[in-house]
Amino acid sequence: MSDPSFAPRPTLEAVAARAGVSRATASRVVNGSEGVRAPLAERVKRAVDELGYVPNQAARALVTRRNDAIAVVVAEPETRFFADPFFAQQVRGISRELTLYDNQLVLLLTEGAADYERVGRYLGGGHVDGALIFSLHDDDTLPALARRAGVPTVIGGRPDWSDGDTLYVDCDNRGGARDAVRHLLNLGCRRIGHIAGPLDQTASVDRLDGFRDALPDIDPRLVAEGDFTPDGGSRAMARLLDDFPDLDGVFAASDVMASGALRLLRTRGCRVPEDVAVVGFDDIVSVAEWTDPPLTTIRQDIEEMGRMMARLLLRRIESGAAGADAPALSSIVTRTQLVVRASA
Amino acid sequence: MSDPSFAPRPTLEAVAARAGVSRATASRVVNGSEGVRAPLAERVKRAVDELGYVPNQAARALVTRRNDAIAVVVAEPETRFFADPFFAQQVRGISRELTLYDNQLVLLLTEGAADYERVGRYLGGGHVDGALIFSLHDDDTLPALARRAGVPTVIGGRPDWSDGDTLYVDCDNRGGARDAVRHLLNLGCRRIGHIAGPLDQTASVDRLDGFRDALPDIDPRLVAEGDFTPDGGSRAMARLLDDFPDLDGVFAASDVMASGALRLLRTRGCRVPEDVAVVGFDDIVSVAEWTDPPLTTIRQDIEEMGRMMARLLLRRIESGAAGADAPALSSIVTRTQLVVRASA
Numbered sequence: 001m002s003d004p005s006f007a008p009r010p011t012l013e014a015v016a017a018r019a020g021v022s023r024a025t026a027s028r029v030v031n032g033s034e035g036v037r038a039p040l041a042e043r044v045k046r047a048v049d050e051l052g053y054v055p056n057q058a059a060r061a062l063v064t065r066r067n068d069a070i071a072v073v074v075a076e077p078e079t080r081f082f083a084d085p086f087f088a089q090q091v092r093g094i095s096r097e098l099t100l101y102d103n104q105l106v107l108l109l110t111e112g113a114a115d116y117e118r119v120g121r122y123l124g125g126g127h128v129d130g131a132l133i134f135s136l137h138d139d140d141t142l143p144a145l146a147r148r149a150g151v152p153t154v155i156g157g158r159p160d161w162s163d164g165d166t167l168y169v170d171c172d173n174r175g176g177a178r179d180a181v182r183h184l185l186n187l188g189c190r191r192i193g194h195i196a197g198p199l200d201q202t203a204s205v206d207r208l209d210g211f212r213d214a215l216p217d218i219d220p221r222l223v224a225e226g227d228f229t230p231d232g233g234s235r236a237m238a239r240l241l242d243d244f245p246d247l248d249g250v251f252a253a254s255d256v257m258a259s260g261a262l263r264l265l266r267t268r269g270c271r272v273p274e275d276v277a278v279v280g281f282d283d284i285v286s287v288a289e290w291t292d293p294p295l296t297t298i299r300q301d302i303e304e305m306g307r308m309m310a311r312l313l314l315r316r317i318e319s320g321a322a323g324a325d326a327p328a329l330s331s332i333v334t335r336t337q338l339v340v341r342a343s344a
Numbered sequence: 345m346s347d348p349s350f351a352p353r354p355t356l357e358a359v360a361a362r363a364g365v366s367r368a369t370a371s372r373v374v375n376g377s378e379g380v381r382a383p384l385a386e387r388v389k390r391a392v393d394e395l396g397y398v399p400n401q402a403a404r405a406l407v408t409r410r411n412d413a414i415a416v417v418v419a420e421p422e423t424r425f426f427a428d429p430f431f432a433q434q435v436r437g438i439s440r441e442l443t444l445y446d447n448q449l450v451l452l453l454t455e456g457a458a459d460y461e462r463v464g465r466y467l468g469g470g471h472v473d474g475a476l477i478f479s480l481h482d483d484d485t486l487p488a489l490a491r492r493a494g495v496p497t498v499i500g501g502r503p504d505w506s507d508g509d510t511l512y513v514d515c516d517n518r519g520g521a522r523d524a525v526r527h528l529l530n531l532g533c534r535r536i537g538h539i540a541g542p543l544d545q546t547a548s549v550d551r552l553d554g555f556r557d558a559l560p561d562i563d564p565r566l567v568a569e570g571d572f573t574p575d576g577g578s579r580a581m582a583r584l585l586d587d588f589p590d591l592d593g594v595f596a597a598s599d600v601m602a603s604g605a606l607r608l609l610r611t612r613g614c615r616v617p618e619d620v621a622v623v624g625f626d627d628i629v630s631v632a633e634w635t636d637p638p639l640t641t642i643r644q645d646i647e648e649m650g651r652m653m654a655r656l657l658l659r660r661i662e663s664g665a666a667g668a669d670a671p672a673l674s675s676i677v678t679r680t681q682l683v684v685r686a687s688a
Contacts, residue, residue, distance in 0.1 A: 045389055067466070067469065068462070068465075069466055069471070078435065078436060078439050079436065082426075082432040088426040091422065092423065092426075095422050095453050095454075095455060096455065099454075099455045099459060102462055103462075104452060104459075104462050104463065104466045105452070105453045106450055106451070106452060106466070107450070107451035107452075107453060108448060108449070108451075109435070109439050109449045109451060110443075111440065111443045115443060115448075118412070118446055118447075119448065121412075122411070122413055125411065125471075127411070127413070127450075127471040
């Protein structure tokens with residue numbers, strides 16, 4: 001793995017070698033102790049200057065390159081962050097895994113994209129060893145900014161670019177979506193609609209692709225775009241029912257949108273699953289088990305994906321320190337699983 | 345205000361003054377430029393050593409002492425943090441205020457007290473300019489740890505110690521509790537119980553004191569201790585009803601506990617407010633407006649208290665930089681307000 005951000009900072013050993021003195025002598029000079037002969041001390045100081053070595057003890061972290069701290073940045077306003085149970089579950093996994101390795105979770109909250117420059121300064125300021133970034137929208141500038149800041153990163157969710165060097169953790173959104181639609185087909189559904197997420201997010205696009213894999217030649221109006229909120233799910237559901245009164249199955253790209261769809265179906269007097277079967281995505285327990293009826297859904301292990309992100313980043317950091325001998329690292333795509341409850 | 349953590353770090357000006365050279369000359373030497381005569385350069389280097397000046401540009405923050413970043417530490421496991429709407433609201437206020445001042449909010453999550461040492465290392469590592477600490481339990485070691493780390497702090501909620509130098513932001517818990525009980529008395533309640541919070545928290549103790557101010561000579565069994573959860577509220581309510589079948593009013597020390605009390609009253613067939621009037625505390629809108637019936641409660645402006653904490657800390661940091669000329673700062677206790685809804 002090559003990553004330009006891993007150019008090693010000069011060590012005290014490097015200073016000693018350049019000055020042609022022992023490490024102990026270099027250390028005494030750097031720490032301002034007396035008792036080193038002037039010519040030797042001068043050579044050490046010159047080596048410090050030439051290498052850009054940081055002598056201050058308080059700046060040790062800048063030398064060792066380790067703060068034992070990992071940033072988590074969510075490219076969403078903090079209001080969305082606290083409202084969406086998905087983030088809480090993923091941060092839980094990250095927190096537990098980092099704690100195992102005695103690394104501090106440093107959550108950088110923002111009010112919006114206007115704050116990114118400040119986040120970039122913090123990431124580049126030597127305060128963290130790496131960053132876990134949740135960047136949901138294709139036009140989001142946060143990952144590029146983290147790269148410029150020179151910190152190793154792992155992205156939560158497949159980014160819409162691929163440069164071979166970007167590591168991410170995601171679930172098999174496309175395969176999961178295929179499973180959802182096949183379950184509806186197996187139940188005998190003949191007119192199946194899809195409530196998609198915002199199509200500037202790869203998770204939404206991948207789930208739509210999975211839907212189309214299972215139903216290749218479908219009327220495009222059977223896809224209604226939502227926004228990952230309950231209200232968005234309700235509106236999309238209403239549109240689908242208006243266009244297709246014979247609709248008998250719906251795959252919603254998130255449990256939260258499915259919960260809104262269920263609400264709309266109830267107000268229209270449609271029974272679930274008798275009239276319309278509904279499948280969600282995520283298996284966020286606080287949502288899927290509490291809808292009426294409880295949701296059949298595609299499970300992704302959100303907390304475990306948080307743990308995987310943390311582990312992958314820590315290995316990337318170690319691997320950077322190991323240089324050319326480091327093992328190659330790859331992005332991780334986890335399997336999904338159909339969870340059958342009452343809604344389909 | 346005197347705070348030993350504010351001993352100023354040496355500046356380039358101080359180096360220049362000590363070496364008897366201009367700032368520009370000192371800068372050239374420190375940055376390793378050529379063109380400074382050897383004796384002058386030597387004097388600058390000696391001054392750097394003697395003062396412990398940190399020359400590296402990447403370590404600038406260590407010199408200016410400003411990272412434009414503020415830590416928020418919650419002395420609760422992250423599960424509790426995400427489950428309790430109180431924290432989300434307070435962090436919202438903090439985030440908005442810090443953003444106004446272009447300071448980065450750095451949320452340090454923990455799994456429990458075993459992680460405090462690591463948090464202390466981060467706080468003391470020069471990564472943040474100050475810390476906002478939510479320490480709820482009297483035996484909590486986090487505030488002491490932050491003090492040892494040498495970062496300016498402001499505490500959320502009155503701590504159980506007072507050393508004249510500790511700054512905190514809280515609401516008038518005692519006065520608010522008095523208002524709650526007086527409201528019940530004005531409604532004609534004659535047998536009023538109190539569901540207290542855990543009594544190792546000052547907020548709980550202060551609210552209990554307010555309850556006793558309004559009802560000085562009361563049977564101590566009219567106070568049942570809860571734990572700030574809905575279930576704890578239910579259990580305490582059951583105990584009060586069992587001991588006092590003629591109970592006609594309850595003041596719960598939080599909306600969340602009051603919601604549990606309302607649930608228990610419903611299962612016992614007690615009408616609210618006809619049989620038992622209920623008053624909560626906090627006015628967390630997502631709780632108080634959604635109970636059945638909606639809760640009469642004592643409002644504290646949680647988001648605004650978050651803003652106040654942020655402002656007070658930023659002033660403490662500036663004030664530390666200003667030294668002896670700095671204006672004195674004081675803790676802030678905000679007023680509460682009775683909000684009348686259907687439950688009382």
